[in-house]
Amino acid sequence: MPSKFYHVPNLHLHPQSTLFPTNIVRAHCCSYMPVKGGHAAPQVRAPPFIATMAFLNKPLFLLFLVLSSTHFVACLELADSEILVKFKGSLSNSSALDNWSEKTNPCTGDVSNWNGVICIKGFVRGLQLERMGLTGKIDVETLTGMSDLRTLSFMNNDLDGPMPELKKLRSLKVVSLSNNHFSGEIPTDAFKGMSKLKQLALSENEFTGAIPSSLATLPKLLELRLEGNKFTGNLPNFSISTFASFNVSNNELEGPIPATLSMMDSSSFFGNKDLCGQPLSQCNTNNASAAIATNFDRSTSKSISSTTSTSTYTSTYTSTSNSNSSGQSSSKKVSLASIIVVGIVMAVALAAIFAAAFILLKRRKQTSESIEAPPQSSIRKKTGFGGEDQIPQGSQSEQSAATGGKKAETTKLSFLRNDRERFDLSDLLKASAEVMGSGCFGSSYKAALSNGPVMVVKRFKQMNNVGKEEFHEHMRRLGRLRHPNLLPLVAFYYRKEEKLLITDYVDNGSLSIRLHGHQALGQPSMDWATRLKTVKGVANGLSYLYKELPSIITAHGHLKSSNILLNQSNEPLLTDYALVPVINQENAHELMVAYKSPEYLQLGRITKKTDVWSLGILILELLTGKFPPNILPPGKATEEEDLTSWAKAITEDQWQNQVIDKEISETKDSEGEMLKLLRIGISCCEGDVEKRLDLKEAVERINELKEKDTDENF
Numbered sequence: 001m002p003s004k005f006y007h008v009p010n011l012h013l014h015p016q017s018t019l020f021p022t023n024i025v026r027a028h029c030c031s032y033m034p035v036k037g038g039h040a041a042p043q044v045r046a047p048p049f050i051a052t053m054a055f056l057n058k059p060l061f062l063l064f065l066v067l068s069s070t071h072f073v074a075c076l077e078l079a080d081s082e083i084l085v086k087f088k089g090s091l092s093n094s095s096a097l098d099n100w101s102e103k104t105n106p107c108t109g110d111v112s113n114w115n116g117v118i119c120i121k122g123f124v125r126g127l128q129l130e131r132m133g134l135t136g137k138i139d140v141e142t143l144t145g146m147s148d149l150r151t152l153s154f155m156n157n158d159l160d161g162p163m164p165e166l167k168k169l170r171s172l173k174v175v176s177l178s179n180n181h182f183s184g185e186i187p188t189d190a191f192k193g194m195s196k197l198k199q200l201a202l203s204e205n206e207f208t209g210a211i212p213s214s215l216a217t218l219p220k221l222l223e224l225r226l227e228g229n230k231f232t233g234n235l236p237n238f239s240i241s242t243f244a245s246f247n248v249s250n251n252e253l254e255g256p257i258p259a260t261l262s263m264m265d266s267s268s269f270f271g272n273k274d275l276c277g278q279p280l281s282q283c284n285t286n287n288a289s290a291a292i293a294t295n296f297d298r299s300t301s302k303s304i305s306s307t308t309s310t311s312t313y314t315s316t317y318t319s320t321s322n323s324n325s326s327g328q329s330s331s332k333k334v335s336l337a338s339i340i341v342v343g344i345v346m347a348v349a350l351a352a353i354f355a356a357a358f359i360l361l362k363r364r365k366q367t368s369e370s371i372e373a374p375p376q377s378s379i380r381k382k383t384g385f386g387g388e389d390q391i392p393q394g395s396q397s398e399q400s401a402a403t404g405g406k407k408a409e410t411t412k413l414s415f416l417r418n419d420r421e422r423f424d425l426s427d428l429l430k431a432s433a434e435v436m437g438s439g440c441f442g443s444s445y446k447a448a449l450s451n452g453p454v455m456v457v458k459r460f461k462q463m464n465n466v467g468k469e470e471f472h473e474h475m476r477r478l479g480r481l482r483h484p485n486l487l488p489l490v491a492f493y494y495r496k497e498e499k500l501l502i503t504d505y506v507d508n509g510s511l512s513i514r515l516h517g518h519q520a521l522g523q524p525s526m527d528w529a530t531r532l533k534t535v536k537g538v539a540n541g542l543s544y545l546y547k548e549l550p551s552i553i554t555a556h557g558h559l560k561s562s563n564i565l566l567n568q569s570n571e572p573l574l575t576d577y578a579l580v581p582v583i584n585q586e587n588a589h590e591l592m593v594a595y596k597s598p599e600y601l602q603l604g605r606i607t608k609k610t611d612v613w614s615l616g617i618l619i620l621e622l623l624t625g626k627f628p629p630n631i632l633p634p635g636k637a638t639e640e641e642d643l644t645s646w647a648k649a650i651t652e653d654q655w656q657n658q659v660i661d662k663e664i665s666e667t668k669d670s671e672g673e674m675l676k677l678l679r680i681g682i683s684c685c686e687g688d689v690e691k692r693l694d695l696k697e698a699v700e701r702i703n704e705l706k707e708k709d710t711d712e713n714f
């Protein structure tokens with residue numbers, strides 16, 4: 001079919017022209033067929049007679065288009081709808097897609113008229129068919145008629161079959177098939193050529209065989225979620241080491257972790273009994289004990305297994321080298337000594353294993369006494385939290401409670417608000433869960449409780465800076481905070497090894513996603529008014545924190561765009577605030593934004609102005625749309641130059657072209673105000689704390705900013 005169509009040279013119409021919706025029109029509908037083209041200079045393919053007409057007489061050709069535009073547009077709309085309706089027909093149980101009808105247009109501008117269809121400027125750019133009870137298989141062949149699709153998400157359905165042949169849709173940037181029943185081996189070259197793919201989530205399916213090596217070569221891949229499948233074999237050699245999110249936990253992988261992944265959090269690899277190397281324990285050890293330990297308790301066994309096996313390795317190595325270096329006459333003595341040493345080490349190792357098994361049995365016993373095991377819940381499966389070995393044991397005092405009260409005690413969450421319906425840990429464990437991401441501290445999960453509310457549970461492991469009483473007191477202090485720009489802490493759970501902080505789920509996503517992921521996710525970009533509202537909200541939330549928590553030096557401490565959520569009215573909500581006092585100090589520098597500040601890096605201290613520095617970085621991120629390299633975790637920082645120095649180096653007459661995010665629309669009457677904000681941002685990022693703005697002044701200046709320029713701007 002393509003050979004029947006020809007390019008019409010030099011015909012450039014605006015992509016939004018009613019004459020010229022450039023994408024996705026199929027031949028059998030219309031007698032001529034514009035197809036995929038870039039936004040800047042779309043091209044038309046047309047049958048020979050139209051091509052000739054256009055070549056000989058462009059005005060005549062345009063007149064022809066105008067006269068036939070009604071038919072033309074109708075055909076364009078029908079084409080998209082036809083493809084989608086055909087696609088719907090290939091799915092079973094698709095009642096959620098009842099409003100997909102060939103008689104209507106899927107998109108009006110950025111507004112979608114059909115459930116789950118993502119529209120950008122009148123074109124279908126994605127399908128987000130999540131949690132719709134869909135069954136059947138994905139018919140990629142039909143979707144190839146829409147070669148400009150960027151997003152495909154079928155998360156949380158009951159789809160099955162082998163891995164769909166997604167490489168036929170080369171424009172895809174975001175793909176999620178998580179929580180379905182896809183199965184079988186994925187061909188090695190399944191992702192070959194998908195050079196635009198940024199996010200791939202295949203978690204919680206039944207895939208088997210090796211992780212396809214074509215994944216390892218994708219140049220733009222930022223998020224890869226493969227957890228909860230049955231992948232076997234070695235991890236491929238990923239060329240990228242800067243994943244924003246990476247998880248292969250709970251598979252059957254083995255062998256060494258490639259060096260490029262050694263900076264990832266160890267939780268990304270848990271539950272694979274034979275994976276080894278950084279960030280897990282060393283590879284050249286006795287894997288048998290590691291395997292036993294891993295099965296025993298993933299969170300606590302790591303240290304046991306690594307200590308046991310490392311000491312075995314060290315001792316064995318020492319004895320071997322000794323024997324090699326000894327003379328002939330003493331070799332017998334040395335080898336006898338070696339045997340004794342090895343024997344002792346093995347005895348110690350065995351004792352450790354028995355001790356571990358004993359502890360496990362004891363814990364199981366306590367668990368069965370203290371809690372009725374809830375049914376295998378998805379949160380258990382997905383998060384690994386609350387496994388038999390992990391059901392919280394409660395404190396000594398809780399455990400010594402009368403038998404009847406034990407269940408209530410050990411699964412009780414400490415609520416910080418009276419305006420919420422109560423639930424407990426076992427309710428959370430029973431809830432259907434979705435992993436939202438693995439941040440610096442650990443993972444966050446979205447848990448939909450059976451009685452309605454949707455909560456976010458964040459696990460913190462390095463949170464033992466203070467004892468239990470002090471921790472409770474600090475949480476109560478946070479629970480009393482009330483401000484329209486703070487996400488309230490609803491409840492928490494305390495046990496020594498880890499803490500859970502529970503908040504409401506905010507379904508409009510984070511500022512980070514809005515700034516950096518909106519295109520891929522098919523969301524509209526943020527205009528100046530929204531960015532200004534965001535920065536004002538953040539500044540006011542910060543100011544409130546400093547007023548209410550005067551005893552904390554850096555009252556937020558972890559201010560960054562993924563810790564700012566946007567509610568339905570685009571009001572920013574700060575989260576993960578005021579944790580500096582409770583986070584282990586030895587881990588804080590790896591984890592928290594405050595510890596990436598110039599004063600910490602140079603002088604080893606954080607100050608009352610450290611959050612101002614984070615605010616400055618955030619302002620630059622908001623204005624430039626660039627992800628700040630300063631706050632990436634070590635090893636993830638890109639070559640990109642430091643955002644602050646870069647913004648500073650740009651002269652004011654260049655600022656609008658070079659600094660301001662191209663995505664800020666309607667900038668015409670606001671350049672002066674944006675420039676003011678840029679100057680505030682740069683003053684907040686001042687490396688010298690003395691010269692840096694203080695919070696009060698920064699907040700005042702931010703609050704004076706207007707949506708439109710005033711005369712005094714220039």
Ligand SMILES: Nc1ncnc2c1ncn2[C@@H]1O[C@H](COP(=O)(O)OP(=O)(O)OP(=O)(O)O)[C@@H](O)[C@H]1O
Nearest residue numbers: 436437439440441443444456503504505506510562
């Ligand atoms: N209550 C919430 N509602 C909606 N999304 C949330 C909520 N809390 C966190 N998120 C989002 O979930 C993802 C994971 O959050 P998480 O806090 O675990 O990691 P992070 O913010 O990326 O890093 P860090 O651990 O350093 O704070 C982020 O994209 C975050 O914006």
